[in-house]
Amino acid sequence: MGNQNEITELSNLFNDDGSLVQRGWARKPILKYNKDKIGKGWSRIKEWDHFSVLNKDFGFQLTIGDIGYLTQMSYVWLDFEKKERDGKGLFKFFTKSRVLPLNSLEDSEIEFPTEKFKATISRKKNTRVLTIDDPSFQDKGLKGSIVLQDDPKADNTVVVTGYKEDPRLFYYNHKVNIMPAEGSLVIGDKSYSFEPESSFGLMDWGRGIWPYKTHWLWGSGCGLVDGVPVAFNIGYGFGDLSTHSENIIFYDGKAHKIDEVEFHHEDRDPTKPWKFTSNDNRFNMTLDPIIPHRDKLNFGLIYLNSSLLHGLYSGEVVLDNGEKIKIENMLGHAEDIYWRW
Numbered sequence: 364m365g366n367q368n369e370i371t372e373l374s375n376l377f378n379d380d381g382s383l384v385q386r387g388w389a390r391k392p393i394l395k396y397n398k399d400k401i402g403k404g405w406s407r408i409k410e411w412d413h414f415s416v417l418n419k420d421f422g423f424q425l426t427i428g429d430i431g432y433l434t435q436m437s438y439v440w441l442d443f444e445k446k447e448r449d450g451k452g453l454f455k456f457f458t459k460s461r462v463l464p465l466n467s468l469e470d471s472e473i474e475f476p477t478e479k480f481k482a483t484i485s486r487k488k489n490t491r492v493l494t495i496d497d498p499s500f501q502d503k504g505l506k507g508s509i510v511l512q513d514d515p516k517a518d519n520t521v522v523v524t525g526y527k528e529d530p531r532l533f534y535y536n537h538k539v540n541i542m543p544a545e546g547s548l549v550i551g552d553k554s555y556s557f558e559p560e561s562s563f564g565l566m567d568w569g570r571g572i573w574p575y576k577t578h579w580l581w582g583s584g585c586g587l588v589d590g591v592p593v594a595f596n597i598g599y600g601f602g603d604l605s606t607h608s609e610n611i612i613f614y615d616g617k618a619h620k621i622d623e624v625e626f627h628h629e630d631r632d633p634t635k636p637w638k639f640t641s642n643d644n645r646f647n648m649t650l651d652p653i654i655p656h657r658d659k660l661n662f663g664l665i666y667l668n669s670s671l672l673h674g675l676y677s678g679e680v681v682l683d684n685g686e687k688i689k690i691e692n693m694l695g696h697a698e699d700i701y702w703r704w
Contacts, residue, residue, distance in 0.1 A: 365622050365642075368606045370394065370523060377401060382530040388607040389521040390618050392537040396465045396570055402531025406431040407572050408460040409704075412473065412484055414493055416509050416544045417694045418562040420444055421555055422673065423509065423548060425482060425493050427463060427473055430704060434458040436475040436482055438495055440505065440550075441673060443653050448673075449501065453477045467537045467568040489513045491566065495548070503551030511542040511564040518618035522609045524602040526574070534571040534601045540613055541585035541594035542566065563594075563694075573601070577702045580626050582639065582650070584676040584695025588688060591615050595680065597624040597639060597646065597697075610641065612680045612688075619683045621645045631699045633657060633672035639697075648678035648690065650697050666703040672696065 368387030375384055376394045381402020385394065401408065411428035422441035427434065437452030453475075464471040472485040480497035491511040498504045519539050526532035543559035563585045579600030586593060594613040612619040624646055627638040633655030639648045652672040660667045675692040682688065 365608075366606055367608065367620055367622065369620075370521075375400070376523070376533075376535055380530075383523060383525050383533055386523050386525050386603075386606045388609065388611075388620070389523070390518040392467050392519070392521050392535075392568075394523060394535070396535060398465055401572070402533075403572050404431075405460040408570075409573060410460060410463045410570050411567070412463055412467075413567040413569075414484065414491070414511070414564060415567075415696070416493070416511070416557060416562060416564040417441070417673070418544075418557060419694065422694075423493070423495075424450075425484060425495065427475060427484065429458055429460055429462045431460045432457055434462050434475075436477070438480075438482060438497075440500075440548075441654060443673070446654055448654050448656060451480060451497065451500070453479060467566075486513075489515050491542070491564075493546075501550065505548060505550050507546060507548035507555075509544050509546035509548070509557055509564070511544050511566070512559065513539055513542050513566075514616060517541075517616035518611075518613060520596040520609060520611050520618075522607060524604065524607075526602045528574070532572050532574065532602070534569070534573065536570075536609070537566075537568040538583070538596055538609075539564075539566040540583050540596050540611075541592055571601075575703055577601075577704070578700070580697070580699050582626070582637075582695065582697035584648075584650075584690070584693045585613075586693045588690065588693075593680075593688060593690070593693070595646070597626075599624070610646065612646070612682065614682055614688065619645075619680075626697070626699065628670075628697075628699065631670040633670050637672065637697050639678075645681035646678075648676050648680075650674050650676050650695065664703070666701075668701040669698060670700070671698040 370389040377400035413426040424439040439450035524534040542564040544562040581598035652674040
């Protein structure tokens with residue numbers, strides 16, 4: 364295995380000059396995001412809170428992303444039976460990186476009321492609650508709430524990444540890759556229930572200052588294998604990865620660190636299966652698409668080219684003790700994204 368520096372000591376994220384105090388991966392977000400020492404102005408800061416909740420029939424995603432000069436609130440409804448996705452996004456301009464909380468573990472409530480829909484993301488103790496109310500969705504309306512249970516004893520995905528070209532560039536990321544979900548969403552007169560035995564949520568909390576041109580690849584899957592909670596996080600692309608990767612297998616709440624994972628996907632085509640292998644032979648997986656999605660936008664200075672698929676993972680992972688875990692039709696996603704922003 365390559366260099367996998369595990370961060371185990373509490374500290375601030377930044378030195379006084381805006382450089383990172385520590386770099387590597389951790390099991391919990393133990394570095395304080397001391398934003399008053401951040402190395403660049405608000406127009407360069409990228410922050411987001413993203414949640415995704417899936418079961419075998421449907422899914423829901425809610426995201427707030429603040430890139431300094433604008434904030435977007437968006438949601439996505441996924442219907443795996445019909446193989447359809449729908450959603451909406453709205454913007455607020457010149458929010459100046461003041462929308463999202465500094466700490467991913469503290470109690471908080473984020474509200475984004477607009478004329479078209481209302482949504483909230485809140486955390487209280489060990490739960491995270493997502494709410495949505497959009498009377499205009501599909502001319503039927505979408506309304507409901509979902510509660511995610513965040514096990515405080517379980518390991519998470521945490522990375523602190525720097526950039527060689529500028530010590531003030533960084534990426535601080537906290538992901539919880541599996542959280543039992545309970546609640547319901549109502550579309551028109553039909554209710555869609557999320558049961559904790561079969562519905563699981565994902566949190567992606569990110570804070571960073573990156574180069575103007577950015578490219579990343581990310582994937583995650585979760586579910587039960589013989590009754591045991593199993594999840595994984597894979598990805599690369601952000602910054603200097605000489606100190607760590609973000610590739611982790613989770614088995615019954617414990618993190619099993621793996622080295623480099625490579626995405627194999629012809630022409631970034633989300634309509635075809637994507638394959639994933641690791642250089643330590645501990646991750647071998649195929650993701651068969653259910654809902655493929657491509658998105659492009661070009662607003663001059665802001666450019667996006669994304670390839671995303673939700674589908675079913677099948678393959679094998681190897682734990683730290685050498686035990687092999689077979690994965691069959693586990694729900695998850697993968698993405699390959701280019702940004703200029």
